[in-house]
Structures are given as structure tokens and as C-alpha cells.
Amino acid sequence: MTDVMDSEAVPETSRADWQSDQEVRWCPGCGDYSILTALQLLLPDLGVRREKTVFISGIGCAARFPYYMNTYGMHSIHGRAPAIATGLALARPDLDIWVVGGDGDMLSIGGNHLIHALRRNTNINILLFNNQIYGLTKGQFSPTSEAGKITKSSPVGLISEPFNPISVALGAEASFVARSHDMDRKHLQEVFSRAHAHPGASFVEVYQNCNVFNDGAFAEITKKDSRDDMLINLIHGEPIQFGSERQFGVVQTADGVEIANVNEVGIESLLVHDETRSNPSTAFALSRLAKGPTEPTPVGVFRAAVREEYASAMSGQVMGVAEERGKGQLKDLLHSLPTWEV
Amino acid sequence: MTDLEEDSKIDAVDRVIIRFAGDSGDGMQLTGDRFTTASAIHGNDLATFPDYPAEIRAPAGSLAGVSAFQVQISDHDIMTPGDAPEVMVAMNPAALKSDLHLLTPGGTLIVNRDTFEERNLAKAGYDYNPLEEGEDLEGYRIISVPMTSLTKEACKDLGVKPRDAERSKNFFALGLVSWMYSRPTEPTFEWIDERFAGKEQIISANKAAFSAGHVYGESAELGDQRVVVKAAPLASGTYTNINGNTALSWGLIAASQLSDLPIFLGTYPITPASDILHELAKHKAFGVTTFQAEDEIAAVGAALGASYGGHLGITTTSGPGVALKSETMGLAISLELPLVVVNIQRGGPSTGLPTKTEAADLLMAMYGRHGESPLPIVAAQTPSECFFAAIEACRIAITHRTPVMLLSDGYLANGSEPWLLPDVDALEPINVEYATEFNHIGEDGEADYWPYLRDEKLVRSMAIPGTPDLMHRIGGIEKEDGSGNISYDPANHSRMVEIRAERIKRIDVPDVEVVGDPDAEVLIVGWGSTWGSITSALGRVRSSGHKVAHVHLTHLNPFPKNLEEVLKGRSHILVPEMNTGQLSLMLRAEYLVDAKPISKVAGQPFTAGELEQTILTYVEEKSTS
Known part of the structure; x- marks a missing residue:
């Protein structure tokens, strides 16, 4: 079936072809709308088939995503989407699999599945919509909420420190790690397109505004008029430079990276971004540049390194053994231990 | 072999129960396993019971570290590894101390005398040497052998270090017992060559130790101890000796072949289920994918993902793992996707008794999820029947698009029996x-x-994904029947709950067969691994003149259609189970009958003797009342 299909040209599609007949039910003004639109507009350009595309999600506002895509989809249970997607990807390497979830889903209840999916490097695209709050349960702190935050479940202020999702992903040996935000469709599409093309597990953190329970969490850095000074766009092979006048840059220091004034240090001392470094230390240092979305924050692809993809390695083993020993025969199996005749 | 059997000086017995007991590091499981294989090839019927601790290496010589392997061999059809061993090998004082009470009065005790020195005696809690003082060994036939030193002596010209030579002492014991029971030696030598290929010193040491044990039997004038158990008149055909976990693994492969769906096993290591992973991992030539996940939840999640993609999704675990998988099983019920959940039950709750058997997860299988979430339950009854139970569980899962719970237990998983290979x-x-x-x-x-x-x-x-034009979304939120769209409509939810119950009820399961005295007033209802003990016990109860009927359930949900008719009209229904009465509770709830539990929750299977006694006492009391 698949061979015949793939030999035919992928039919032309438009955004409407990727929209399901289900009414989108996020709160008016939610950042999720712009991410959904960005992806529905992008998919016709990726040369993929709707029937070969699967969206798998856990639980949370973001996890409603599959219902709105005219593809195959599964809205599963809280935190487990990366595990379910891994099984599907191993069984069906011919599919294009996207995992969508929020910060609570993927970094709290599903944290274990996320890190192991990234470590294994199975070919799935993981989109984490980070709004730094629990939305669907109406406003409790999440594992990415900033310390001191007042929420329904932390009325006197949140005591614990947040996860930095990019640092977590890099620490979990992720081969593709990127960040974007819901205020810039073009940037989202560039990053999604790169994630899709990456052979292995791709991790994309999307800063997503929850206008009901955590409005403006990223406003300081994503607002159009402050973006130039607050977002550091990482471009492979280029010095890391930002600011309305390109007046700032990132330089390497003894224990990481820091922001410097280009006029003071000279453009030649700026760190040249290299996504492909096999050692993730520099990418990790970049992920620590901003303590939160109130300081100049890198966006774009932090890391895109080549590493063996798990599903193809696994099927390689299965097929390799079958080739070496011949296809298994049940009768031979039953006679494989010592036997005797009566 | 034939010569020995015809040798008039050798007594023939119809069956014997032998128990090998030693330290965890003494290789008792391997010794027992080798003796079993030699007996199987000799044509005996047999049943085995490995009984080992959870610790991989408990402190050497301690009571906690005692590992034992019991096997019954016979010249006729048997169902259990036997109650009380007639022959016991005790490799150290701890083994003697912990297992001597099992030995039948007048039984033969073979001890490794070398280990009965101060330090080992103290570790076992002896402040004297029972081989020399005290009354512990009175009434037994004692064969006290310096196995360690004889093994070292046998290996001394082989260039093997004394420490390494000492490790072969289990082969000395095996050689001695093999001589006593006239087992052929060639299969064991062949096996040693194969198992230790490339390790010439170990091969020669093990063979030397085995031969030394064999020769010891001959030369130490143990002639009066020598017996033979003749081949059993089993149905003709090709046999192999198989344990439950291997049979279950092969059954899963068979189901994959029969359905032409590749196996995807998502699993996480847990005793006593891990051997299924090990077995399936060997069989990639059958298109089997084994995925060792980060945890039990991911294991079942990945299996469900693979099922969604059109593979045969299976997850294997034991009770604590089932607890973690229950939310995903609920999802599978809601999604109506095939999934096989294999539970090799062990003692609980919590970590409980990881290496000991129990069958107390029936109610968990039946009700252990939130909401109204029924699923079919299949239970295996003997090690070899695990093969067919696995096929049945897969058949139901695939053809009815539902998660299925397949119940086995530690006793079936590790116990073995000869299996007439099916066509x-x-x-x-x-x-x-x-x-x-x-x-x-x-x-x-x-x-x-x-x-x-x-x-x-x-x-x-x-x-399945990849099918042109049929793109659709499914999820754990309640769905409208038909379209599958999200629905919070009260009437629809009520209808979906009914459908999920009814579709399990509509699964075809075979009728139960009543064995024994079909019209008896006393009916024994069993399920799972108690089959062997119940069958043996009822044979004895019936031969003492009482009428009893027996049905054994392999399908626990839905129950067989004729079960109600079989139960109705019986004056007495007894339900032996390795829990505190879970099936009897289900029978009472479903059929309003007075099903009385016979419980055992000791981490050990029922012995035929104790069941016989319980049932006899009951039958005799009711006939006098």
C-alpha cells in the first residue's frame, strides 16, 4: 500500500484541506490559535500527505490540537503522548508524527516520557506550548512558572524554581532543540519546518500567551516594538547579534556566554552560532542566557545535530536478523528446545 | 539406559519428588533444570517448581539466600511438582535449616558435608552441627558427601584454580542424583559443551565434577539407593519441556503469525515477567519489535501507539506494573483499540513477594480502572497452556478491538512440564x-x-493511519457513538457505557467442561494455575469414594455461557484460589450462589495434599451434618 502511494506525487493541498470540521474551542485571544494557523498554513508546503500525518497529544489546552487537524489524531491521556507516539513511530516509520502539549503535560506529569523520547531520538516532532501556567484546570502554577508567582495554588507566592525547557531538552540529549513564539507566524513556520525536516526527535518550545490565566507572560520580549531588543535570533553560521541597531551580541566567557556591546568588543569576538556542534555545552549556555522571558532571549534553532534515529536502527535490527536467519517459522520455534518422541 | 532398567537389582518406583536446595550462588536452578531436561528426554512426565529469593545474591550462606528447585518425575501423567520431596539435596546448612521440614519422613537427604563448618552453621542459625549432634536428622536416610573437596580433587589436574573448581560442585550433586535415578549422562555433557562453548576450563571442570558425582554413587556403595522411574505412557508425538513464560511468548508469536500482524512488545523489566521480554527479544526473525520503555506507563502507551498503527500491541508486567498501566488501559477501552496486557501475578500488595506466586489480581483485572471500564480476562492453567491462552487473548483483542488482560502467575511462569507439540x-x-x-x-x-x-x-x-481519505480523530473524552466526535450529551454517555459493557458480553468464549462426577452435589470451581493441584486432589478425593465435579475457568470475563447452568442446583460450590476469595466474590455477585472460597496466600501454590484434606474434611462434615 505504502509503496504504491509514495510513488505518486503528493497532491496539492491548501490550508482548508488540513482543517477538520470541528469547531475550535480555545478561549478567544489564546495564543494557540496563531500556532494552529501557522501549522495549517505550513503543512501544504511540506510535501506531506494528510493520511500519513498523525497528531498525538496528552491533556491540557494545547492537547486539543489534534481535533482541529484533518489528519489522523489521538487525544490521549495526561503526559503520555511522547510514549504513545514513540510506539506508533516504531511500528510505522512511514508516518509523520507530531506531538503537541503544554508545559504541565510535558514537563510535569509527562517529564519522564519527554526526556526519554528525546534521548532515544525517535523521529517525532514535539511541540511544547509553554504558557507557564495550568490553563485547563484554571490557573495553578506549572513547572515553568517563575519563582514567587502568585497563582490559585500559590497564593503567597511560588516557592520553587522553574524548569528551563530548552535546558531540559539539551540535558536529555535532544538532537534538535528550538524555540519560537506565538507572535511571529513566519518564525514559527521556519522553526516547525526545520523540526519536521530533522531526522530524529525534534523539540520546539513555543512561548504561548494564556490571555486568561497568565496574560502577558512573554509580552516584554515578544511585543513588536520591543522584539528587536529582546529576542536574539539564532542563525546558523552567523555571529549572534541583536538589537534595533544590531548593537548587541553574544560572546563566550570562561563559564558560559554573556551579552556584550558590539562597539566595545568588536564584531569579530561575537560567538558564531553553530547548531551542529556535537557537544551541547554552548547551546546549553545559550539556553541559560536569559533567566526568564523578561531579559533578552534567544529564539530559533539551538541545536540540530545528527544522531542515529531510533526507529530506523530498531527496524534495521529486526530486518537484519530476519535476513541473516531467514523468516521465522513457527514450527521451528516450537522445536527449538530439546525435544523427544513418544 | 535400557540395561539399567532391566537390571533387576535396581528398584523401579512410579514417581519421585526431588528438591535441590542451596545458596543462591550454588547454581541450584541450573542443576534442577538439567536434571529435569534429562528426565524429560528419558520420557518421564514431570512438573517443576523453582522457588528462589528476590535478592540476586543475598549474603552467602544466609537463610535469606536459599534457592531451591523442586521437580516431580513419574511414569504416569502428573499435574504438579509434588507436595513433599522424597529426596533433598542440601548444599549448605542454611538450605538444610530452611527446607528440611519439607522432606517427607524417611526421605533421603544428600548433604554437602564440607559446608557444615562453624561459619556457615552460624550463618544458618545453628549453634551445633546437625550432621553430628542433635535430633534434626532422625528418621531420614542421610548421604553425607564432601562435595566441595571431591570436586576440587577431581579438577586438580585440569589446571583450574581451586576457587573456580569449587564452583562446579553443583555438577557433582547433579552427577550423583543422575546416577541415583539412572539418568543418561550424554545430554548433560552435550549441554555443558554448548553452554560453556569457548571456556574450555569450565567445560572440563563441570564434566569432571559431574563424573565424580556419578562415580561416587557407584563406588560409595549407594547401590541400595539406586532407583529408576520408567518412562510415562504419554500420548505419542513430539514433546518438549516448557515453562509458562516461554510458552506464553511462543503463543504471542503464534498469534502474530495467525493474524499476520507484527508484534510490538512495550515493556519494562519486572519479576516474574521479564523472561517474556528476554524470549521475545530473541525472535526478531518473526518481525518482533521489543521496546524496553522508561517505565510501565510508557511501555503500555507505546504498545497502544503501535496497536493504533496496526501492529499487535502487547505489554507484559506483574501486578505493580498493572497498577501503573491502568489509566492507559482505560484509554484503550475508550478508544476501542486492541491491546494485550499480560500480568504474571506475584505476591502483593506493593512490592510484596516478587519471586513468589499468588493470584490476587483477578479483581484488579476486572475492576481496577476508574469509571465503567470492562475488559475481557483470560487465564492460563498450566505452563504449556500459556501458549493457547496467549493466542486466545490476542484473538479477542484483535477481533473485538479491546484491551485484554491475560493472567498467569509466578508458579506457571517458571514451572515447566512436558508439552506435546501442537500441529x-x-x-x-x-x-x-x-x-x-x-x-x-x-x-x-x-x-x-x-x-x-x-x-x-x-x-x-x-x-489505521496511512489509509487515504479516512482521516479522523479519536480520544479519551467521551465520544458520540457513530461519529466519534466529542460528546458531553448525558444520553450518549449512558449509551456508550452500555455499549462498552455489552460488547464485552458478546465475545464468544468456549463453554466450561465439567470433569469428575458431572452430577455431584459438590462442585469445585477453579481458575488459573490451581488446575494441577485441584485435579490431583480431586483424583484422591474421588478414589476415597466421594463424588465431586470440577470446572476450571480460562475465561473470567465474560464467563462461559453455560457456567450459570453448571452452578445452579449444586448444593456445594468450593472455589480454591491463591487469594482471599476473589472468584468466589464474582460468582456470588453474578449468579447469587453460595460459592465458598478455599484460600491460600502464602506465596506458594496449593499442594494437592492440603487441598485434598480441605475438600475431604468439608465433604465428610457435610455428609454427617
Whole structure:
């Protein structure tokens, strides 16, 4: 079936072809709308088939995503989407699999599945919509909420420190790690397109505004008029430079990276971004540049390194053994231990 | 072999129970396993019971570290590894201390005398040497052998270090017992060559130790101890000796072949289920994918993901793992996707008794999920029957699009028996049908696809990803019957709950067969691994003149259609089970009958003797009352 299909040209599609007949039910003004639109507009350009595309999600506002895509989809249970997607990807390497979830889903209840999916490097695209709050349960702190935050479940202020999702992903040996935000469709599409093309597990953190329970969490850095000074766009092979006048840059220091004034240090001392470094230390240092979305924050692809993809390695083993020993025969199996005749 | 059997000086016995007991590091499981294989090849019927601690290496010589392997061999059909051993090998004082009470009065005790020195005696809690003082060994026939030093002596010219030579002492014990029971030596030598290929010193040491044990039997004038157990008149055909976990693994592979669906096993290591992972991992030539996940939840999640993609999704675990998987099983019930959950039960709650057997997860299988979430339950009854139980569980999962719980337990998993190999060509194919076309006309008159349209068995339509035009979304939120769209409608939810119950009830399961005295007033209802003990016990109860009937359930949900008729009208229904009465509770709830539990929750299977006693006492009391 698949061979015949793939030999035919992928039919032309438009955004409407990727929209399901289900009414989108996020709160008016939610950042999720712009991410959904960005992806529905992008998919016709990726040369993929709707029937070969699967969206798998856990639980949370973001996890409603599959219902709105005219593809195959599964809205599963809280935190487990990366595990379910891994099984599907191993069984069906011919599919294009996207995992969508929020910060609570993927970094709290599903944290274990996320890190192991990234470590294994199975070919799935993981989109984490980070709004730094629990939305669907109406406003409790999440594992990415900033310390001191007042929420329904932390009325006197949140005591614990947040996860930095990019640092977590890099620490979990992720081969593709990127960040974007819901205020810039073009940037989202560039990053999604790169994630899709990456052979292995791709991790994309999307800063997503929850206008009901955590409005403006990223406003300081994503607002159009402050973006130039607050977002550091990482471009492979280029010095890391930002600011309305390109007046700032990132330089390497003894224990990481820091922001410097280009006029003071000279453009030649700026760190040249290299996504492909096999050692993730520099990418990790970049992920620590901003303590939160109130300081100049890198966006774009932090890391895109080549590493063996798990599903193809696994099927390689299965097929390799079958080739070496011949296809298994049940009768031979039953006679494989010592036997005797009566 | 034939010469020995015909040798008139050698007594023939119809059966014998032998127990090998030693330290965890003494290789008792291997010794028992080798003796079993030699006996199987000799043609005996047999049943085994490995009984070992959870610790991999408890402190050497301690009571906690005692590992034992019991085997019954016979010249006739047997169902259990026997109650009390007649021969026991005790490799150290701790083994003697912990297992001596099991030995039948007048039984033969073979001890490794070398280990009965101060330090080992103290570790076992002896402040004297029972081989020399005290009354512990009175009434037994003692064969006290310096196995360690004789093994070292046998190996001394082989260039093997004394420490390494000492490790071969289990082969000395095996050689001695093999001589006593006239077992052929060649299969063991061949096995040593194969198992230790490339390690010439170990091969020569093990063979030397084995031969030394054999020669010891001959030369130490143990002639009066020598007996033979003749081959059993089993049905003709090809046999292999198989344990439950291997049979279960092979059954899963058979189901994969019968359905032409590749196996995807998502699993996480847990005793006593891990051997299924080990076995399946060896069989990639059958297209088997084994995925060792990060945890139990990911294991079942990945299996469900693979099922969704059109593979045979299986997860294997034991009770604590089932607890973690229950939310995903609920999802599978809601999604109506095939999934096989294999539970090799062990003692609980919590970590409980990881290496000991129990069958106390029946109610968990039945009710252990939130909401109204029924699923079918299949239980295996003997090690070799695990093969067919696995095929049955897969058949139901695939053809009815439902998660199925397959129950085995530690006793079946590790116990073995001869298995008359089935004709694989006679196994029934499993029919798989996926949707490839639209199945509904929408309000706009256009054809579309509804994933929750059902057939007469209420099985829903299933289109796997990759199928052109049939794109659709499914999820754990309540769905509208038919379209599968999210629905919070009260009447729809009520209807879906009914459908999920009814579709399990509509699964065809074979009728139960009443064995024993079909019209007896006393009916024994069993399930799972108690089959052997119940069958043996009832044989004895019936030969003492009482009438009893027996049914053994392999399908616990739904129950066989004729079960109600079998139960009704019985004056007495007894339910032996390795829990505190879970099946009896289900029978009472379902059929309003006075099913009385016979419980054992000791981490050990029922012995035929104790069941016989319990049932006899009951039968005799009721006949006098």
C-alpha cells in the first residue's frame, strides 16, 4: 500500500484541506490559535500527505490540537503522548508524527516520557506550548512558572524554581532543540519546518500567551516594538547579534556566554552560532542566557545535530536478523528446545 | 539406559519428588533444570517448581539466600511438582535449616558435608552441627558427601584454580542424583559443551565434577539407593519441556503469525515477567519489535501507539506494573483499540513477594480502572497452556478491538512440564479487518468515515493511519457513538457505557467442561494455575469414594455461557484460589450462589495434599451434618 502511494506525487493541498470540521474551542485571544494557523498554513508546503500525518497529544489546552487537524489524531491521556507516539513511530516509520502539549503535560506529569523520547531520538516532532501556567484546570502554577508567582495554588507566592525547557531538552540529549513564539507566524513556520525536516526527535518550545490565566507572560520580549531588543535570533553560521541597531551580541566567557556591546568588543569576538556542534555545552549556555522571558532571549534553532534515529536502527535490527536467519517459522520455534518422541 | 532398567537389582518406583536446595550462588536452578531436561528426554512426565529469593545474591550462606528447585518425575501423567520431596539435596546448612521440614519422613537427604563448618552453621542459625549432634536428622536416610573437596580433587589436574573448581560442585550433586535415578549422562555433557562453548576450563571442570558425582554413587556403595522411574505412557508425538513464560511468548508469536500482524512488545523489566521480554527479544526473525520503555506507563502507551498503527500491541508486567498501566488501559477501552496486557501475578500488595506466586489480581483485572471500564480476562492453567491462552487473548483483542488482560502467575511462569507439540497448521487464523472506505453518508449527502460505527458484535470500524481519505480523530473524552466526535450529551454517555459493557458480553468464549462426577452435589470451581493441584486432589478425593465435579475457568470475563447452568442446583460450590476469595466474590455477585472460597496466600501454590484434606474434611462434615 505504502509503496504504491509514495510513488505518486503528493497532491496539492491548501490550508482548508488540513482543517477538520470541528469547531475550535480555545478561549478567544489564546495564543494557540496563531500556532494552529501557522501549522495549517505550513503543512501544504511540506510535501506531506494528510493520511500519513498523525497528531498525538496528552491533556491540557494545547492537547486539543489534534481535533482541529484533518489528519489522523489521538487525544490521549495526561503526559503520555511522547510514549504513545514513540510506539506508533516504531511500528510505522512511514508516518509523520507530531506531538503537541503544554508545559504541565510535558514537563510535569509527562517529564519522564519527554526526556526519554528525546534521548532515544525517535523521529517525532514535539511541540511544547509553554504558557507557564495550568490553563485547563484554571490557573495553578506549572513547572515553568517563575519563582514567587502568585497563582490559585500559590497564593503567597511560588516557592520553587522553574524548569528551563530548552535546558531540559539539551540535558536529555535532544538532537534538535528550538524555540519560537506565538507572535511571529513566519518564525514559527521556519522553526516547525526545520523540526519536521530533522531526522530524529525534534523539540520546539513555543512561548504561548494564556490571555486568561497568565496574560502577558512573554509580552516584554515578544511585543513588536520591543522584539528587536529582546529576542536574539539564532542563525546558523552567523555571529549572534541583536538589537534595533544590531548593537548587541553574544560572546563566550570562561563559564558560559554573556551579552556584550558590539562597539566595545568588536564584531569579530561575537560567538558564531553553530547548531551542529556535537557537544551541547554552548547551546546549553545559550539556553541559560536569559533567566526568564523578561531579559533578552534567544529564539530559533539551538541545536540540530545528527544522531542515529531510533526507529530506523530498531527496524534495521529486526530486518537484519530476519535476513541473516531467514523468516521465522513457527514450527521451528516450537522445536527449538530439546525435544523427544513418544 | 535400557540395561539399567532391566537390571533387576535396581528398584523401579512410579514417581519421585526431588528438591535441590542451596545458596543462591550454588547454581541450584541450573542443576534442577538439567536434571529435569534429562528426565524429560528419558520420557518421564514431570512438573517443576523453582522457588528462589528476590535478592540476586543475598549474603552467602544466609537463610535469606536459599534457592531451591523442586521437580516431580513419574511414569504416569502428573499435574504438579509434588507436595513433599522424597529426596533433598542440601548444599549448605542454611538450605538444610530452611527446607528440611519439607522432606517427607524417611526421605533421603544428600548433604554437602564440607559446608557444615562453624561459619556457615552460624550463618544458618545453628549453634551445633546437625550432621553430628542433635535430633534434626532422625528418621531420614542421610548421604553425607564432601562435595566441595571431591570436586576440587577431581579438577586438580585440569589446571583450574581451586576457587573456580569449587564452583562446579553443583555438577557433582547433579552427577550423583543422575546416577541415583539412572539418568543418561550424554545430554548433560552435550549441554555443558554448548553452554560453556569457548571456556574450555569450565567445560572440563563441570564434566569432571559431574563424573565424580556419578562415580561416587557407584563406588560409595549407594547401590541400595539406586532407583529408576520408567518412562510415562504419554500420548505419542513430539514433546518438549516448557515453562509458562516461554510458552506464553511462543503463543504471542503464534498469534502474530495467525493474524499476520507484527508484534510490538512495550515493556519494562519486572519479576516474574521479564523472561517474556528476554524470549521475545530473541525472535526478531518473526518481525518482533521489543521496546524496553522508561517505565510501565510508557511501555503500555507505546504498545497502544503501535496497536493504533496496526501492529499487535502487547505489554507484559506483574501486578505493580498493572497498577501503573491502568489509566492507559482505560484509554484503550475508550478508544476501542486492541491491546494485550499480560500480568504474571506475584505476591502483593506493593512490592510484596516478587519471586513468589499468588493470584490476587483477578479483581484488579476486572475492576481496577476508574469509571465503567470492562475488559475481557483470560487465564492460563498450566505452563504449556500459556501458549493457547496467549493466542486466545490476542484473538479477542484483535477481533473485538479491546484491551485484554491475560493472567498467569509466578508458579506457571517458571514451572515447566512436558508439552506435546501442537500441529501449528491446525491453529485457527485470526481475521483482521481494517476499514479502507467511507462507511457513512453525511448530512450534506457526501460520503464520510465514522470510526464508531459498529458491527453486530458491537465492534467498531478501525482505519489505521496511512489509509487515504479516512482521516479522523479519536480520544479519551467521551465520544458520540457513530461519529466519534466529542460528546458531553448525558444520553450518549449512558449509551456508550452500555455499549462498552455489552460488547464485552458478546465475545464468544468456549463453554466450561465439567470433569469428575458431572452430577455431584459438590462442585469445585477453579481458575488459573490451581488446575494441577485441584485435579490431583480431586483424583484422591474421588478414589476415597466421594463424588465431586470440577470446572476450571480460562475465561473470567465474560464467563462461559453455560457456567450459570453448571452452578445452579449444586448444593456445594468450593472455589480454591491463591487469594482471599476473589472468584468466589464474582460468582456470588453474578449468579447469587453460595460459592465458598478455599484460600491460600502464602506465596506458594496449593499442594494437592492440603487441598485434598480441605475438600475431604468439608465433604465428610457435610455428609454427617
